[in-house]
Amino acid sequence: VQLVESGGGMVQPGGSLRLSCVASGFTFNFYGMAWVRQAPGKGPEWISQINIRGDDTYYEDSVKGRFTISRDNAKNTVYLQMNSLKPEDTGLYYCARAIRVKVVYSDDYDGGTQVTVSS
Numbered sequence: 001v002q003l004v005e006s007g008g009g010m011v012q013p014g015g016s017l018r019l020s021c022v023a024s025g026f027t028f029n030f031y032g033m034a035w036v037r038q039a040p041g042k043g044p045e046w047i048s049q050i051n052i053r054g055d056d057t058y059y060e061d062s063v064k065g066r067f068t069i070s071r072d073n074a075k076n077t078v079y080l081q082m083n084s085l086k087p088e089d090t091g092l093y094y095c096a097r098a099i100r101v102k103v104v105y106s107d108d109y110d111g112g113t114q115v116t117v118s119s
Helices: none
Strands: 002-006 009-011 017-024 033-038 044-050 057-059 067-072 077-082 091-100 113-117
Touching: 002 091, 017 033, 017 091, 017 113, 033 067, 033 077, 044 067, 044 091, 057 067, 077 091
Parallel strands: 009 113
Antiparallel strands: 002 017, 017 077, 033 044, 033 091, 044 057, 067 077, 091 113
C-alpha cells in the first residue's frame, strides 16, 4: 500500500487548500478512504471519510461545512477541499483506507502533507 499526499502549505486564516492523495498497491475502488490529521503534540484525529462509490461522505463536526472530501476512482485519488481554514486546522494530514466509519488502517500513515494556518 502506498499513499502519497500533497497540496499542503501555509495559509492565512480564512484561506483555502486542496489536498490530494494518490493511491497505489491496492485496489482503490474496493476501499472507503479517509483523511486524518495530527496536530502538534496530539494524536491522530479522523476528520473525513468517503465511501467506495463517492456518494456518501462523513465529517468530524469541527470541519463540517468547510471541508469537502471527494474521490476519482479512475485516477486512484482522494481529495480534501478545505475552505475557511482556521489556526486549529494546523497539522499533518494523512489519507488512509477506511475499515468502517471513523476507523482507518493506521498502518497506512506515511509521509502526510503539512497544513499550517497562521497570520
